[in-house]
Amino acid sequence: MKSGPMHRYLFHALRPLLCLLILLSGLAAPALAQLPNMSGNPPSEQEETVTDAFGRTTPRGTVQGYLAAMAQNDPIQAGRFLQVEPGSARAETLAEQLRTVLDRSGRLAPVSEINNTNEGASGDGLEGDLDQVGIISSPDGDVPLLVRRIQQDGHAVWVVADETLKALPKLANQSVATLIERYTPSSLKGYELLGIPAGDWAAVPVLAFLTFLIGWCLAWALTAFAINTWLRRAPAETRDEARRVRVPLAFLFSNGLFRFACLGLGVSVIARQWTFQLYDIIAILSLVWIVFIVTSAVARRLLDTMTRREKTSAISGTKLITRLINAVALFIGLFQILDMLGFDVGTGLAALGIGGLALALGAQKTIENLVGSVMLVVDQPIRVGDLCQFEGVFGTVEDIGIRSTRVRTLEHTVVTIPNGAFSSMQIENFTRKERFLFHHQFGVRYETTAEEIERVRQALKAYLKEHPAIQDDDPAVRFLNFGADSLTMEIFVYIETRSIPKFFDYQTELLMGVMNTVQGEGVEFAFPSQTVYLSRDSRAPANFLGGKPESTARENKPPSA
Known part of the structure; x- marks a missing residue:
């Protein structure tokens, strides 16, 4: 399969997303390195x-x-x-x-x-x-x-x-005494809720609002600078994606500002610890949000470029890698959040090494579908937009996801097939055709002479050779056989086009041309007919045929024009 240039283009197109995936894997390494007993060995004493x-x-x-x-x-x-x-x-x-x-x-x-x-x-x-x-x-x-x-x-x-x-x-x-202790009204001193002084309950919401406001201003200024400098010539969609980063970026800025303000003003350690933990969770979600936005923007830009250059082979790979990056980012974020909340995620993941049977039983289909999606992208039996047929289903591939592939049928219904099963099916891809076969048979009446059949053959050959969609110096037009009710002729040529709609247009045009050529030679098309012979059985009564012993025959033919 000649796919070297196509694969090289896919690699260069997806290089930014691959770099981001490697970066996320590096961020995940410290967390995964702390998982106890990932090898599945029994714990020591x-x-x-x-x-x-x-x-x-x-x-x-x-x-x-x-x-x-x-x-x-x-x-x-x-x-x-x-x-x-x-x-x-x-x-x-x-x-x-x-x-x-x-x-x-x-x-x-x-x-x-x-x-x-x-x-x-x-x-x-x-x-x-x-x-x-x-x-x-x-x-x-x-x-x-x-x-x-x-x-x-x-x-x-x-x-x-x-x-x-x-x-x-x-x-x-x-x-x-801290600033909050000094400036808390004497009427509020000594009051606590959940171990947090009343002064902190008043200060923390104010600090959260002010630090987010400052963080929003910083995020707005940074994205505005990027839009007016680095992204000045970028498409409008890319600039819109940059504006979407402002909200999660503001949360990240406010996280650092809030910590600095709480330490400077002297917020109590209990209030700090709980609010800092909340801000850490928000920061993780903001990072995941930014990853989603960036990968979406990069993927959209790559897909537009590939579509414009008709590099459809890389579209499925781009979508799959984008989803994998988002899934990895989401997994790392959830892992960190659960760890902050006190859940022993490490022990749960380590148990997978010991409980391999549970993994095999519970996640077998998931892993099978994931591997199947990778095989579909690497082997590329189909791509997004291809017209294909498999196990009685005929339609256009709409999406190749991590778990399943969606196909839009001619009835405009959507068929969803798990990738694990789909990758093992026999798939017929019509979009990959370099040319289309034009193979038709037709019959002429038995009254047609051999000279007329040869004249029709030569006329059809001449017509097909002159047609721009037929690149064949000797089109195959044959007298095939003696049929039950006609003399059968056959046309076997290829239409030089890769477009399915154009093929149907050419096929209609050629069929009309064949009809006109045959009729132009004075030859008529045959249609089903039957001849019935009647005779008297010698063993039948004499009056079985109305008293007429002689044989009669009647030919059941349609009236001639």
């Missing part, structure tokens, strides 16, 4: 799942548990997350001091960056039983917020390390 009533089995669980306890104004419960004797007065005091320090000068790491395994993070330069989950600023320098893994009640738990607790009294004395 050190990796055995342990349970803790307070969720302290991972550094992330300890941080979230401490914040949840302080949100309920329960310092006794919060003290269980510190490396001190649970229930002691010192534990309550340190829990309160830790909250004060975090509210005024502390910063916790984003939830997605805090390790969520029993063993903690590795390669961070700390001892094996230590993890850093935040930082506390002070006039004497930054103090790391550390958590340590210790043995308690017969199993390992993570608690705020003693190194950090020893510095808390001094850090609490050095801390000063």
Whole structure:
């Protein structure tokens, strides 16, 4: 199959989308690298799942548990997350001091960056039983917020390390009231909802609105600059796509601005942690949104170019790769969001290595259809826009998707076929024809003489040789056989066109020409006729034929013109 230039064009046309897919794969690698036991091997003794009533089995669980306890104004419960004797007065005091320090000068790491395994993070330069989950600023320098893994009640738990607790009294004395604390009306001080002070409830919505407004202005200015410079000569559709990026881009800008404003004004750590997590989710969705917009714009530009240059072979590949990129981006985004919300996605994915049978039973058809779609694009038995026939279905291919292919029939119904089954069918592609066969038979009356038949043959040959759609110096016009009611003649030539509508036009024109040529030679077309012979049976009664013993014959023929 001569497809080398076509495949090279497809590669060059899809190179931007392939680069974006590689970039997304690189972004997914760090997340996938953290999945535990992806090889499917049984867990070791050190990796055995342990349970803790307070969720302290991972550094992330300890941080979230401490914040949840302080949100309920329960310092006794919060003290269980510190490396001190649970229930002691010192534990309550340190829990309160830790909250004060975090509210005024502390910063916790984003939830997605805090390790969520029993063993903690590795390669961070700390001892094996230590993890850093935040930082506390002070006039004497930054103090790391550390958590340590210790043995308690017969199993390992993570608690705020003693190194950090020893510095808390001094850090609490050095801390000063934040701007929100200073300017909160005295009538609102002391009131909290879900552990968040009333001043923060008033400040956070205002900050969210102002930072989004600033982010919108930045996004509008950036896209306007791009439209007036880089995209000045681009089609109107491309400039419209650039304008669509403004909303998700504004969310991304506002994410950074909101964090900076909350830290600068002194929003409490509980309010910060929950709102930062919400903003992280919005940022991920915004990135996925931008990927959708960019891939849609690039794909539309490529499809327009391919259609204009009649490179239809690359259209299906472009659509498939665009959908794969969007699917990868959506998968990465959902994976990160579920991980932020505390779902153990890694363990679920790792179970696929162990539960191969479940994958084979549950996802077999999905994988089969995905592989089938790739084979349809690579092997290209059909392309979008091709007229094809398979298993009694005749129609035009409208779309080759990741799961199925849609075909529009002549009755304008849509037939959807799973790609796994479609790729294994015997498909007849009419659009790929280099030329069309004109093969017809017709009969002339038995009264036609041999000289008349030869004269008709030569006249038809001359007519076909002169026709512009027939590129044959010796068209095949034959006296085929003696039929039941006619002398059968046959025409076997090729019409030189790749267009199906033009073929039907040429076929109509040729049939009319054949009719005129045959009639012009004085030869008549035959139609079904029958001759019936009647005779008297010698064994029949004498009066069986009305008393007439002689044989009679009647020819059943239509009256002559």
